[in-house]
Structures are given as structure tokens and as C-alpha cells.
Amino acid sequence: MPAISFQSVSKTYSLAHGQLKALDQVSFDIEDGEFFGLLGPNGAGKTTLISILAGLSRATGGKVLVQGCDVQADYAQARRKLGVVPQELVFDPFFSVVEALRIQSGYFGVKNNGAWIDELLASLGLADKADANMRQLSGGMKRRVLVAQALVHKPPVIVLDEPTAGVDVELRQTLWQFVAKLNKQGHTVLLTTHYLEEAEALCGRIAMLQNGRVVALAPTSELLKSASSNVLRFKIDSELPKALADKARITGRIVQFPAHNAFEIEQYLGAIREAGLHAEDIEIRKADLEDVFLNVMAGKSAGAAVLNTDGPVPDEADSTVREAAGMGVA
Template sequence: MPAAVEVVNVTRRFGAVQALAGIDLEVQQGEFFGLLGPNGAGKTTLISVLAGLIRADTGSARILGHDVIADYRAARRALGVVPQELVFDPFFTVRETLEIQSGYFGIRDNAAWIDELLHHLDLGSKANANMRSLSGGMKRRVLVGQALVHKPPVIVLDEPTAGVDVELRQSLWAFIRKLNRDGHTIILTTHYLEEAEALCGRIAMLKAGKVVALDTTHNLLSRFAGLTVRLVADRIPALWQPRVLRQEGGASFIGLDRHAELEGLLAALRTERIAIGELALQETDLEYVFLKIMGAPEAATAPMVMRR
């Protein structure tokens, strides 16, 4: 059984920027796979190589065993891509958009599946509305529909929930999960680490065009069996300031490697006579792992969001 996606030593340079610096990656059929990394890590470039939108300088990529250049027809038939940009063709209605996209794949008489897509994406009432009249979230869902219109076995979603409100996000994920249960391979990039943690069985982390971590989500979480302290205080002890992962709503989140380290933090607070407003301990989450792997200085500026 060929891998859903196989990437071998793919490099790509844009002028002075080495966007991809030798990526090796294999995603098996049926996986729910996460591709994470800060902006500029190369996620979208890698997806574009898979989709044939960008050509690799060296190396090769295959979708279900079909080379994306030499056998591009079979490769593209097997792949559905939800692009990151919110693009649409203002000349057409939602249904026309889906019918046309279906036709590009050579599939006509696709009305039954298009109706099902419209239903699952909650677009039924907008089927005959012009694309221009849709809200951002609806346009995003049409993009998902366009990617699925030819029932691709491998589905790549590049930031699919950006700009989609919470309720719709839930129904979108329910649908994607169903597709995954039905045997579709899902590859996801997202800025919401919480989503990746909840959905992805395996995760690759990219940094500066390289894979810096590749493991099951479970292993990644247990590899850093650490803790996060949520602390509300007037200030943070000077020695502990570099350990602050993020600040949110007046609280500081401090990463600990072991429970024993808590002793030191409390001691520092006592010594510097800092009053504790609130203190809570949290298990390791993917964000902690992500920040650890990406390295604090860069990750501090990385626009990854954790919604709690």
C-alpha cells in the first residue's frame, strides 16, 4: 500500500530564503496528520509542492505513489487542497462554483455529492447565492467543498478554520473527522494548537524549512512530561522571567520540567515578597511542547495561538 504522501529530500529556495531545506516526510493512508510551525516555517510551501503549485528544486513528492510532476494527473486527482487564502470567483454562485470545480476534475453528474457537501458544510440555503454575497466563514466552507468535490483520498487543509466562528468550526471538524473515519487521509496545518492536539494522531513540526519534530501527538506530549503554572501575581521573579511561556488575561504561564521545580518558584516568590493572586497547575499541552521545540526566543514572536 503506497503512502498517502511521501516527500523525499525536498528543497526549495526563493532568492535568499531557503523555504524548504530538505524535507523528508511520510504520511500513511488513513492518518490525521498535523503540520505545525511558525509563519515562514515552510508549511504552505510544502503543501504547494504537493499540489504542484510550486516546483521543488531537488527531491520528489508523491501522492498515493504518484509523482506530483511526472504523474501529475493521478497525483492531483488523489489530492484535495483547501488553500489558506480566502479566494473565490465573483462571477458564480455557490452551486456553480462547486459544479465547475467538479467539472475540472472531469466529473459531471456530481449533483448528489454536491448536495451532500452543501448539507454538511451548512451551505444548503446559500446554494444559489453569488459568492460575493457570502461572509468570510461561508467562503471558507465553499473552499472546503471545492477541495472535496472530487472525493480525494488525501485532503490537505491549510489553516481551514481561520476566520470561521466557533460553532461552525465544530461542525467543520465533525465533518472532517467523519471523512477521516471513512478512510480519507487528512493533513492539517493550523495556528490553533488546541485543534491539532485534539485531532491529529501524528504531528510534524517545521522550522526554517526543516522537520524538527515528527512523532505521534501522544509521544510528543509525553516526551515533555512537564507542567505549566498559571500564575497571577504583581510581578514575576526576575530569575523566572525567561521561563514565562506567555501572558494572557493578567496571568503568566510558566513552564516547568518537573513538579519539584515548583518548590523553587514558590521560594523565589517568597524571597521577593510577591503576593500570589492565583496559582494553578496544568498538564503539558501541545503549545508547551511546541515552544520547547521551536526554542523560546523565536517562538516568543511566533503568532501561534492557544485558545482556552
Template sequence: MPAVSFQQVGKTYNGARGSFRALDGVSFDIGEGEFFGLLGPNGAGKTTLISVLAGLTRATEGRVTVMGHDVQADAAAARKALGIVPQELVFDPFFSVRETLRIQSGYFGVKGNDAWIDEVLAELGLADKANANMRQLSGGMKRRVLVAQALVHKPPVIVLDEPTAGVDVELRQTLWAFIGRLNKQGHTVLLTTHYLEEAEALCHRIGMLKQGRLVALERTATLLSATHSTMLRFKTDQALPAALAAQARSTGRIVQLRARDAAEVESFLATLRGAGVGVEDLEIGRADLEDVFVQIMQGRSPVAAPAQGVGASA
């Protein structure tokens, strides 16, 4: 039995300006104990799919189960099996951190939970904030409390929707160390993130959505091995020649160029020298998950897209 199963899930929103198809026949399974990454550009349908999983949005068609429980027909059991960290900072300003976690435990009928609450607070760096009012916390600390709330009833399935967006490096490291340990203990993790280096490092398998459809579903290692591109990376303060600028991916001073082989790398370097472009920190390496993601979104990846309507398990 998969931990999470999406079966032909579709969602259509109807409004005054017509209908919008947010999800279109999405089908895949997530195995128990798997660390699964759900990637896609803004508007791809990731949050809609998670909202359907959480029971916050009703799918137009299809079926979703969590640990065998249908999210609509058996909503209470399905939600008890889930711990969800939302994107938005949502908190009650009238309670302390410890009171918030005790109340959250009560929602799931968990009593005498102080020992686990203390462990979660310690693991997430919140022990010294246990008696602080939620209003007194910084944005990063509030996000830590959201993670603690999701974990307080020890759910078998943990859903992290952009959990590290806008947070500091310390929280990222603390969070991934704790979540990684829970995953090794058997908890299933579903992660959405725009930090693709996180997904590459953490996820066993990755699904990619584009315009509400599943366009890739593979093990992370398979996705990375499917592209044999060599990446030329360097820093420069100067404008690239037009021939290179058209194919480069630039982030500030950092430039990345995809090359087929060593001969093309030398051709790029010769073009840069000929144009008088000075470079720093030159590196030659393999393509990473960000390169694969861009290729798939542009329809240029050698990885075959999964057939819509056919479930795929771990």
C-alpha cells in the same frame, strides 16, 4: 503505499539579493487514513511544502507523490487525489455557492454530483446559502465554501492549510466534526495550523519544520510523553518578579511556568507570595503540545530530531 510521500524535497529561490533555501532535504511519508499535523513557525517552509505537493511550485530537488502519483510526472492524477483548502480567500464573484461547487466538480470530471454537494453544504452549514452569490457571503462563509470546494470531488487526501485562521467557534466545531468523520472513513488529512490545541486533539502524528528542515517527526502521544514537565498556570494583573518573568510564558493575564517537580512549584509560589503578586485560577498540570513545540524550536526538547534525508512512515 503511503498516501503522501516527500523524498529529499528541497526548494531554493534565487533572486537579485542571492539565494534562499526554503526547504532543505525534507523526507517523510503520511500513511493512508492518517491525520497528520505539519507545524512550524512563520517562514518555516510549511506553505512551500504544500505548494510543492499541490504542483503550484516545482521543487529544486527531490520527489513528491500522492497515492503513488508523482506530482510532476503524473500531475493530473496527483491533483485529482488532492483536495486543498488554501489560507487565502479565493472566490469567483459571478456565481452562487451551488454553481461554484458544480463548476469545481466539473474540473475533476465529476458529473451528477448534486447529492454529495447537498451533503457537503449541509455538513458545513451552507445549505441556506446555496443560491447566494459568493459576493454576498461573510469571510467565514467564504472559507466554508473553500472547504466545500476541496471536498466536492471526494479526494482521498485532504490538505488543510490554516483552515480555521480567523473563523468563529461554530465553524471550527462544524469543520472538525465533518473532517473527523471523513478521516474515520479512510480519507488522509494533512493539517497545518498555529492553533496547537487543535493539532494535539486531532492529529495522530506530527512533523515540525524549522528553517526548511524537519526537526521532529513523532506520534502526538510520544511528543507529549517525552516531556515530564509540570506546568503551573495562573492569572495575574501584576508584574512577575524578574526571576520568574525570565522563564515565564505569558499570554495577556495568563502565565505559565515550567517546573521540574512539586518542590519547584512550591518555590515559584513562595516567590510570588514574597513579591506580593496575587494570582487567580491556579492550576497544576502536564505540559501540552505548545510547551513541546516551544522546546523543540528552541532546541531543548528530549525528542530526537529525525535524520535529514531519511524517510519515515506512519
């Protein structure tokens, strides 16, 4: 039985100027114990899909199951199986950190939960803030409390919606080490993030959404194989000619070109020299998930061809989590 099953899920919003289809027949399963990534640009439908999963929004069509429980027909059981960390910082300003966690335990009928609350506080670096009022915490500390609240009833399925947006490196490292540990213990994790290096390091399988549709779904290793084999990367202080700029990914001084072989690399460098430009810090690297993501979003065959609904590759997923558990993801 899948941990999460999205079955032809659609969502349409009625607006003043017409209708907006946020999700269009989204279907895929997330297997029990999997670390799964859900990626897409802003407005792709990721948060809408998670809102439907969490019971905060109703699907226009299709259904969602959490360990076999329909999120609408059997909402109480479905929500007990879920722990959701939302994008927004939502907190009650009248309670301390430990009081908020005790109240959250009560929502799910969990009694005598002190030992697990203490472990959460220690694991998320909140032990010294246990008695602090929520209003006194920084944004990063509030984010840690949201994670603790999502985990306080020990849900088998953990949903992380942009959990590290705008937080410091220390929290990201602490969070991923702790979540990877929970995943190794059997918890299923669904992650959405714009930090693609996190998804590449942690997720055994990834789905990509665009305009409310699944445009790629495959094990992370297969997605990486679908990209160009190499990327030429260098720094430059001058503006590239338009013919070159149209083929490049440019971030400030950093220029990157997809390069399938040594001949293409030589062509790019030769064109730079002919334009009278000087490239610095030249390197050749393997394509990463960001390269794949940009290809898929642009509709290029290198990424868009990868679309399958096969389950996770256990050895690959396990090794990915083992690697992530022992590393700090910056």
C-alpha cells in the same frame, strides 16, 4: 504505499540580495488513512511544502508522491487524488455557491454529482446559501465554500492549510466534525494550523518544521511525553522579576512555568511570595502540545529529542479521531 511521500524536498528562491532556502531536504511519509499535523512558525516552510504538493510550485530538489503519483511527472493523476483548502480566500465572484461547486466538479470530470454536492452543503452549513452569489458571503461562509470545493470530487487525500484561521467557533466545530468523519471513512488528512489544541485533539502524528527543516516527527502521544510533566499556571497583576520572567511563558495576566515535580512548584510559588506578589487562580496542569512546540522551537532537549520516522500507531490515531469526531474543538 504512503498517501503522501516527501523525498528530500528542497526549495530555494533567488532574491535580489541572494538566495533563500525555504525547504532543506524535507523527508517523511504520511500513511494512508492517517490524520497528520504539520506545524511550524510563520516562515517555517509549511505553505511552500503544500504548494509543491499541490503542483503550484516546483521543488528545487527531491520529489513528492501522492499515492505513488509524482506531482510533476504525473501531475494530472496526482491532482485528482488531492483536495486542497488554501489559506487565502479565493473565489469567483460571478457564480453562486452551488454553481461554483458544479464547475469544480467539471474540472475533475465528475458528472451527476448533485447528491454529493447537496451533502456537502448540508454538512458545512451552506444549504441556505446554495443560491447566494459568492460576493454576498461573509469570510467564514467563503471559507466553508473553499472546503466544499476541495472535497467535491471526493479526493482520497485532503490537505487543509490553516482552514480555521479567522473563523468563528461554529465553523470550526462543524468543519472538524465533518473532516473527522471523512477520516474515519478512510480519507487521509494533512493539516497545518496555528491552533495547537486542534492538532493535539485531531492528529495521530505530527511533524514540526523550523527554517525549512523537520525538527520533530513522532506520534502526538510521544511528543507530549517529551515535554515537562506538569505546568504551573496562575494569574498575576504585577510584573515578574526578570529572573522569574525569563523562565516563564507570559500571556497578559497569565503566567506559566514548566515544573517537573512538587519541589519546583514550591520553589516558584516561594519566589513569587518573596517578591511581594500575589498569585491568583493557581492550577497545575499536564503539558500540552503548545508546551512541546515552544520547547522544540527553542531547541530544548525535551522536544528536540523526539524525531523519528516511524508510521502511525493505528490504535492511537483511531482513538484520536473518534474523540475529535464527537467533540467541538473550540
